[in-house]
Amino acid sequence: MPFMDFVNEHKSTDGPLVLRPGDPGYEDELAGFQTGFAPRPDAVFAASSAADVVAAVRYAARRGLPVRVQATGHGLPGPSEGGVLVTTRRMDGVSVDPVARTARLGAGVRWGQVVTAAAPHGLAPVNGSAPSVGAVGYVLGGGLGILAREFGYAADHVRSLDVVTADGRLRHVTPESEPDLYWALLGGGGGLGVVTGLETGLVPVASLYGGSVSFDGRRVGAAAVLRAWEEWTRTVPEGLTSSFAAVPYPDLPALPEALRGRYVVSVRVAHTGADGDRVAAPLRRIGPALADSLRRMPYTESHTVHSDPDVPHAYYGEGAVLRELDLAGAGELLARTGPDAGGAMCVVQVNHLGGALAASGAPNSVPHRDGRFLVRLLAVGDRAAARERLDAAFAPLGPVTIGRALNFAFGAGDRTDGLWDAETRKRLALIRSRYDPASLFDGN
Known part of the structure; x- marks a missing residue:
């Protein structure tokens, strides 16, 4: 069947909406959380049902066209040209x-x-x-x-x-x-x-103890906070989850005045136990806090533990799973990504792994379960410059890196080494x- 005949046939309510470059709605259908790059398919199948997806895959298979998938557009691996894109955002039951x-x-x-x-x-x-x-x-x-x-x-x-x-x-x-x-x-x-x-x-789980304690990274020292957090992770209950983050905010009028030009270093905590304040007490002794949001909260507020940005933007990311946290190497990484390093803004996050994550009994292919920490970097700006900065920042951790994290390889393109x-x-x-x-x- 010629392509346009197929398109016309499936523009009814009984099939997927199919869009080509230049069609009204094509650009809107491609839009997602990632704004730094996007796929440019020959055809977009805007699926509303499993039957729509079947139609898209069968169409592509008959013509030998590659098929890609996009829901919210957060984790795109990189730009792409041609083929068929199936968007699934309407399948939200x-x-x-x-x-x-x-x-x-x-x-x-x-x-x-x-x-x-x-x-x-x-x-x-x-x-x-x-x-x-x-x-x-x-x-x-x-x-x-x-x-x-x-x-x-x-x-x-x-x-x-x-x-x-x-x-x-x-x-x-x-x-x-x-x-x-x-x-x-x-x-x-x-x-x-x-x-x-x-x-x-x-x-x-209906509630949890969580939130973050934030410090001035220049005054207290980002590496000092990281060191204190790493020591603290050795003492916490097996099920407590935490992470370290370092964000060098630019001096921009669009930001809240309290953040402009500031290097904010935070420790985030999530714990279902009843002893949260006691367990978190050492974090409050690290130094003078810029903010402290640790509290008991309903699970519906759990997103405030990290307060991830909710505005679409351009970003490039990578994640390295470590067998241990080399504090000297991590300190060098902070120096290469901090406010005095120059270049594109780079956000650092270090997740404490282990606990139930290390269990190997589940029948799935999730790799690197022996990792003890995950270091994630997120860079903004020009894609090539961002990738170069990410690679340079990760270099000091090479000796303790056992692999990469698939969910955090944003803009990595076809590079699959180390993912498994x-x-x-x-x-x-x-x-x-x-x-x-x-x-x-x-x-x-």
């Missing part, structure tokens, strides 16, 4: 079964929607820090959550997935029905098909060759 403690999520659901739906039942998903992030893409990359050390990766809680594979077939995938595909989807990223929805377990260990990579390749022999989904 959520249903909660409070008895089974599960939730059914459509492909375009954002975590904030799931938190809101689960809260009336005293339940919570194993979600990330930003409520605007798409749940499905987050889970396929593993999913490092607010309470990660207590409950593990989000991928560890998935019961089943619905996925359209390269043969145009909609499959309901469970650990029992198709164990290899289930294993590969959860942790392997998006290279095996288009996930149209999934069922995940919920956890019995050699054994996992080999098994993923074998499964991909079985389910996608023509490499229809390689761009994901």
Whole structure:
């Protein structure tokens, strides 16, 4: 069928909206949280149902066109040209079964929607820090959550997935029905098909102790705060989750006056135990605080622990999983990314891993579970300059790095080295060759 005949046929209410470059709505359909780059497909299938996704995949497969997927546009790997893009943002249904403690999520659901739906039942998903992030893409990359050390990766809680594979077939995938595909989807990223929805377990959490303590990085010293936090992580309960962050704010009128030109260093905490103030007391002794938001809060306020930006912008990121935190190397990284280093603004975050994250019993492909810390860098500005700065900043941690973090490789393009260990990579390749022999989904 000629392309335009296909487009016209599917512009009815019975099929997906299909857009080409120059069509009204094409640019709006591509827009997402990432503004630094975007895909430029030959055709966009704006899916509202699994049937729409089947139509898109079958169309692309018949013509040998690559297929990419976009929900919220947070974790784009890089710019792309041509092929077919399936957008899933309209598939945003959520249903909660409070008895089974599960939730059914459509492909375009954002975590904030799931938190809101689960809260009336005293339940919570194993979600990330930003409520605007798409749940499905987050889970396929593993999913490092607010309470990660207590409950593990989000991928560890998935019961089943619905996925359209390269043969145009909609499959309901469970650990029992198709164990290899289930294993590969959860942790392997998006290279095996288009996930149209999934069922995940919920956890019995209605509130938590959390927030952050922030310091002036110039006055107290970013490296000193990092050192004190690392020492503190050795003493905390097994299920307590925390992270360190360093943000050199530019001196811009658009920022709150209290942040303009300031180097803010913070420790963030999330803990379900009743002893939060006692456990966090050493953090309050690090130095004079710029702000202290540690408190007991309903889980619906858990996004305030990190207060991630909610305005779309351009950014480039990378994450290194470490076997241990080399404080000397991390200090050099802070020097290379701090306010006196020059170049593009660079945000540093260090996550404490271990706890339930280290469990290896889940039947999924989430790698690097032996890592003790994750260092994440986020740079803004020109893409080439940002990537160069990220590579230089990570260099001092090379000797203790065991791999990269798939969910935080923003703008990394086709670079896949280090995302999985050699054994996992080999098994993923074998499964991909079985389910996608023509490499229809390689761009994901």
